[in-house]
Amino acid sequence: MTADTTNATATPTASPTAGRAKPSAAEIRRRRIRRQLAQGWKAFSANTPGLIGLIVLLVVIAIAILAPVLVPSSTLDVTKVTAKAFEAPSSHALLGTDYTGRSLLGMLVWGARASLTVGFTATIMSTVIGTLIGMAAGHFHGVTQAVLMRVIDFFLVVPSLVLAITLSSIVGASLLTIIISIGVTSWAGTARLVRSETLTIEARPYIERAWALGASDWHIIVKHVLPAVMPIVLSNTTLAVGSSIIAESTMAFLGLGDPMVISWGSILKSAMDTGAATAGYWWYVIPPGIAIVIVVLAFTLVGRALEAVVNPTLRER
Amino acid sequence: MSNTTPCLEFDHVSISYTRRLGDGKRSTFKAVKDVTFSLDKGGTLGIAGESGSGKSTLAMASLRLLPKNAKVEGTIRINGTDVNELSWGKLRALRWTEESIVFQGAMSSLNPVQKVREQIDEALRIHVKQKPQYASESARAKRINELLADVDLPVSKGDSYPHQLSGGQRQRVMIAMALACDPEIIIADEPTTALDVIVQAQILNLLKRLVAQHGLTLVVITHDLSVLADTCERIMVMKSGEIVETGESANVMTRPKHPYTKKLASAFPTIGDWSSRLKLPDYTAPDAPGDQGRTSRELAADGTPLAELTSEGDAKDAPIFQMQHVRVDFGSKSSVVHAVDDVTMDVYPHEIIALVGQSGSGKSTMARTLLGLQKPTGGDVKYEGAIFPRHKELKEFREHVQFVLQDPSGALNPKQTVYELVAEGPRIFRMDDEENIVYQALEEAGLSPASDYVDVLPQELSGGQRQRVVIAGALALHPKYLIADEPVASLDASARAGILALFLRFKHELGMGSFIITHDLGLAWNIADRVAVMYQGKIVEDGPAEQVLLHPQHPYTRKLLSVVPSHIAEEGIEEAEAAETATVPGAADAPAKVAAGTADHA
Numbered sequence: 001m002t003a004d005t006t007n008a009t010a011t012p013t014a015s016p017t018a019g020r021a022k023p024s025a026a027e028i029r030r031r032r033i034r035r036q037l038a039q040g041w042k043a044f045s046a047n048t049p050g051l052i053g054l055i056v057l058l059v060v061i062a063i064a065i066l067a068p069v070l071v072p073s074s075t076l077d078v079t080k081v082t083a084k085a086f087e088a089p090s091s092h093a094l095l096g097t098d099y100t101g102r103s104l105l106g107m108l109v110w111g112a113r114a115s116l117t118v119g120f121t122a123t124i125m126s127t128v129i130g131t132l133i134g135m136a137a138g139h140f141h142g143v144t145q146a147v148l149m150r151v152i153d154f155f156l157v158v159p160s161l162v163l164a165i166t167l168s169s170i171v172g173a174s175l176l177t178i179i180i181s182i183g184v185t186s187w188a189g190t191a192r193l194v195r196s197e198t199l200t201i202e203a204r205p206y207i208e209r210a211w212a213l214g215a216s217d218w219h220i221i222v223k224h225v226l227p228a229v230m231p232i233v234l235s236n237t238t239l240a241v242g243s244s245i246i247a248e249s250t251m252a253f254l255g256l257g258d259p260m261v262i263s264w265g266s267i268l269k270s271a272m273d274t275g276a277a278t279a280g281y282w283w284y285v286i287p288p289g290i291a292i293v294i295v296v297l298a299f300t301l302v303g304r305a306l307e308a309v310v311n312p313t314l315r316e317r
Numbered sequence: 318m319s320n321t322t323p324c325l326e327f328d329h330v331s332i333s334y335t336r337r338l339g340d341g342k343r344s345t346f347k348a349v350k351d352v353t354f355s356l357d358k359g360g361t362l363g364i365a366g367e368s369g370s371g372k373s374t375l376a377m378a379s380l381r382l383l384p385k386n387a388k389v390e391g392t393i394r395i396n397g398t399d400v401n402e403l404s405w406g407k408l409r410a411l412r413w414t415e416e417s418i419v420f421q422g423a424m425s426s427l428n429p430v431q432k433v434r435e436q437i438d439e440a441l442r443i444h445v446k447q448k449p450q451y452a453s454e455s456a457r458a459k460r461i462n463e464l465l466a467d468v469d470l471p472v473s474k475g476d477s478y479p480h481q482l483s484g485g486q487r488q489r490v491m492i493a494m495a496l497a498c499d500p501e502i503i504i505a506d507e508p509t510t511a512l513d514v515i516v517q518a519q520i521l522n523l524l525k526r527l528v529a530q531h532g533l534t535l536v537v538i539t540h541d542l543s544v545l546a547d548t549c550e551r552i553m554v555m556k557s558g559e560i561v562e563t564g565e566s567a568n569v570m571t572r573p574k575h576p577y578t579k580k581l582a583s584a585f586p587t588i589g590d591w592s593s594r595l596k597l598p599d600y601t602a603p604d605a606p607g608d609q610g611r612t613s614r615e616l617a618a619d620g621t622p623l624a625e626l627t628s629e630g631d632a633k634d635a636p637i638f639q640m641q642h643v644r645v646d647f648g649s650k651s652s653v654v655h656a657v658d659d660v661t662m663d664v665y666p667h668e669i670i671a672l673v674g675q676s677g678s679g680k681s682t683m684a685r686t687l688l689g690l691q692k693p694t695g696g697d698v699k700y701e702g703a704i705f706p707r708h709k710e711l712k713e714f715r716e717h718v719q720f721v722l723q724d725p726s727g728a729l730n731p732k733q734t735v736y737e738l739v740a741e742g743p744r745i746f747r748m749d750d751e752e753n754i755v756y757q758a759l760e761e762a763g764l765s766p767a768s769d770y771v772d773v774l775p776q777e778l779s780g781g782q783r784q785r786v787v788i789a790g791a792l793a794l795h796p797k798y799l800i801a802d803e804p805v806a807s808l809d810a811s812a813r814a815g816i817l818a819l820f821l822r823f824k825h826e827l828g829m830g831s832f833i834i835t836h837d838l839g840l841a842w843n844i845a846d847r848v849a850v851m852y853q854g855k856i857v858e859d860g861p862a863e864q865v866l867l868h869p870q871h872p873y874t875r876k877l878l879s880v881v882p883s884h885i886a887e888e889g890i891e892e893a894e895a896a897e898t899a900t901v902p903g904a905a906d907a908p909a910k911v912a913a914g915t916a917d918h919a
Contacts, residue, residue: 215741
C-alpha cells in the first residue's frame with residue numbers, strides 16, 4: 001500500500017466483467033424513462049374516472065381542432081344566415097339559434113377553441129412563472145428568498161378581475177388581454193406549492209450528498225429539484241386549466257374579451273344582453289354552461305388521477 | 318403445565334398482505350408463515366430478525382392492529398380468548414388492559430402538541446369502563462404520578478411536551494403509557510433502536526425491573542440479538558416470516574445452531590475478541606492480528622513493524638486534515654450550543670479513524686465541518702496544510718474528500734438509476750470516460766457484475782446494496798479520503814460486515830483512509846486504527862484503537878465500554894444508572910472536571 005495505491009485505476013477485485021454487455025449511459029437513461037412512463041401510464045389507466053376524463057378531453061380537443069371542418073365559418077356569418085332569431089331546437093338547428101339566427105351548436109363548437117386556447121396558454125404561462133419562482137424561493141436563502149416571497153405575496157393578493165379590467169381598458173379588449181391577466185395573476189399559488197415541495201426535497205439527504213459531490217446551485221435545481229417537483233406541477237397544471245377556463249368565461253361574460261371571437265363566456269354574455277335568459281330561451285343559456293362544466297370536470301378528473309399517480313398514498317388500497 | 322392456559326399463544330399463524338398493483342391486479346405477500354409459539358404468564362420472549370422478517374407484523378397481529386389489507390390465518394389467543402373472533406367493543410376493551418405495546422420510535426409515537434401527562438391520561442380515560450377505579454380526575458392524576466415514578470421520571474416531567482424530553486425520557490414515557498392500565502402482556506417493538514448505548518442499557522434495565530416487579534409477560538422485538546440476551550429468557554429468531562431457531566437465550570447467544578443466527582450473533586463483535594479485530598467475514602486485513610491477539614501479531618513474519626498502523630506510524634505522512642482549536646456554535650447569543658468545542662486533532666491520509674460518542678456529542682457536526690458543509694465558528698481547519706478552501710477551490714477539494722451518508726435510502730435520489738447516481742460526481746467534474754469510471758466504481762464497491770445493477774432504481778435494492786451505491790458514487794471521483802457518518806447504523810446486521818470490509822479493503826488496496834463517525838464501539842474494534850472519543854463537543858480520548866478500547870483512560874470511555882450490550886454486566890448498568898441521575902439535572906458537569914484529553918499522538 002504505497003506508491004501505486006494512489007493510482008485508483010487498479011481494480012482490487014480481479015473480477016473482469018462477466019460476459020454480459022455493458023449498456024451505455026444513453027441506453028440506461030432511455031430505458032429508465034421508458035420504464036417510468038410505462039409505470040405512470042399503468043397507474044393512471046387503473047384510475048377509471050381519470051380515464052373517462054381523458055377521453056372526454058380528447059374528444060373536446062378534437063372537436064375544437066376540427067371546428068372549421070365541422071362547422072364552416074360561413075355558416076356563422078350573420079349576413080348569410082337564413083334562420084330566424086331565437087329559434088327553438090329543431091332538426092335543422094339542433095340547439096336552436098341566437099339573436100341573429102346563428103346556430104348555437106356551431107357557436108358552441110367554435111367556442112371550444114377559444115376556451116381551450118385561453119385555458120392552456122394562460123395555465124402554461126402561470127405554471128412556468130410559478131415553478132421558476134417557487135424553486136428559486138425554496139432553494140435560495142436570505143435576501144433572495146425574502147424578496148421572492150414578498151413578490152409572491154404581492155401577486156397572491158392582486159385581484160385578477162380588476163387587473164384584467166384595467167389591462168383591457170389600456171390595451172384593448174382581446175383574447176390576449178384575458179390570457180395575460182389570468183397568467184400573471186394566478187401563478188402565485190403554484191409558486192407557493194412548488195416552494196414548499198422544494199423545501200421538503202432540499203431537506204433530503206441526497207441533496208447533501210450532491211453538495212458533497214461538488215454540485216452547484218444550478219445542478220441541484222435542474223437535476224434534483226426540477227424532476228422531483230415536475231409531477232406535482234403537472235397535476236396542478238391540469239387542475240389549473242379548469243379554473244382558467246372558468247376565469248375566461250367570467251371575463252368574456254363581463255365583456256373583457258374580443259367581441260369578434262366566439263367563446264363560451266361570450267355566448268353567455270350575449271344571452272344576457274339580449275334578454276334570452278329572462279325570455280325563457282333555455283337553449284341559449286344552458287348548453288354553454290354545461291359545456292364549461294363538462295370540460296372543467298374532465299380536467300379535474302385527469303388532474304386528480306395524475307395526483308394519485310404522483311402520490312400513491314392518495315390511492316385507495 | 319397442561320391445565321394452565323398460556324398468556325399469549327400463536328397457533329399456526331400465517332399473515333399475508335394484499336397489495337393492489339398499478340394495473341389493478343393484486344399481489345399477495347406472505348409476511349408471516351406458520352408461526353406457532355406460546356408464552357406463559359411472567360415469561361419473557363425475544364423475537365429477533367432483520368427488517369422484513371415479519372416480526373413487527375406478528376406483534377401488531379396480537380392486538381389486531383394490522384391494516385385492512387392484511388389477512389390473518391390461524392389463531393392468536395390472549396389468555397385463552399381468540400383475538401380474531403372478538404367483537405369490536407370487546408377488542409377495544411382488551412387492547413391496553415390485557416396487552417399493550419411500546420411502539421418503535423418514541424418521537425413519532427407521541428403527539429407533539431400534547432403534554433405527556435395528558436397522553437398517559439388518554440389511555441386511562443379510554444378504559445374507565447374496565448378500570449372503574451380511575452374514573453375520577455384525581456385518581457387518574459395519582460396513577461400518572463405513580464407511573465412516572467415507576468419509570469424513574471420526575472413527576473414534574475409529566476407537564477413537558479415530547480420535544481422537551483430526551484430520547485431516553487420519551488421512551489420511558491412510552492413505557493409508562495404501556496403500563497397505564499395494568500396489562501399482563503407488554504410487547505416492546507424495537508424499544509431501544511435509535512437510542513444511545515448508555516440510554517439503551519438504562520431502558521433495558523428498566524424493562525427488566527418492571528417485569529420482575531409487576532410479574533409482566535414481556536415480548537421484545539429487535540434486530541439486535543445482544544439486546545435480547547440480557548432481558549429475555551427465550552429467544553426466537555425469525556427470517557422472512559419463518560422461525561428459524563428458538564431456545565434459551567444463553568444457548569442461542571453462545572451456541573447458535575442455524576447459520577442465520579450465527580450471522581446475526583457475529584454481526585456485533587465482542588471487543589477484545591481478537592478473531593474479529595481487523596477481520597471480517599468478507600475481508601481480512603493483511604495486518605490482522607491472530608486469534609491470540611497482540612503477541613502473535615508482534616511475531617508476525619511479514620516484518621511490517623507494528624507501528625505501521627498506529628497514528629505514530631503514519632506521522633511520517635503529512636496530515637491530510639489539521640484541526641486547530643475548532644469550534645462550531647449553534648443558536649443565538651442567549652442560548653449557544655457548542656456542538657464542537659475547541660477540538661485540535663490531526664488526521665492522516667492512510668488511517669481509519671473512528672470518532673465515537675453518544676448522539677448529540679457533536680460527531681456529525683465535526684464531520685460536516687471537515688467536509689466544508691459547515692463553517693466553523695472559530696479555529697482553523699487545514700486541508701493538506703492550507704487553510705480550508707472557500708468557494709472556488711472548494712469544488713476541487715470535493716473531488717479529493719468524499720462523503721458517505723448515514724441513511725442510504727435517503728441519500729439516493731429515488732428517481733435515478735444506479736448508473737446515473739454513480740455518474741453524478743463524474744458529470745459534475747466533466748470527467749472523461751464516464752462509463753468506465755462508473756462500472757469500475759461499482760465493481761470496487763462490491764456490486765459485481767456492475768452491468769446487473771446499472772439499470773436498477775435504488776428502491777429495488779437492499780439496504781446494504783444501496784450503501785454500496787453511495788460508496789461507489791464517492792469512489793467514482795477517485796477521492797483520497799472518505800468521511801462516513803454512521804455508515805452502517807441504518808443497515809441490517811447481515812449487511813454491516815460487508816460494508817465495513819469495504820472500508821478496510823480501501824485502506825489496504827487503494828491507500829484511502831476514512832474518518833468514520835459512529836456510536837458503535839464494535840465497529841471501531843472491527844476496522845479502526847485509531848479511536849477518538851467525543852463527549853459534549855470535546856475530544857476526551859484519542860489513541861490507537863487497541864489502546865483506547867482495551868485500556869481506556871478517560872472515565873467517559875470506560876462508561877461507554879461498560880454498556881456495550883454484549884458486555885452488559887450488573888455493575889455496568891449500575892454505573893450507567895448512576896451516571897444518568899448525575900447528568901439529568903445539570904447536564905454539563907462531569908466531563909468538564911476532567912482535563913480535556915485532546916492530546917494528539919504526534
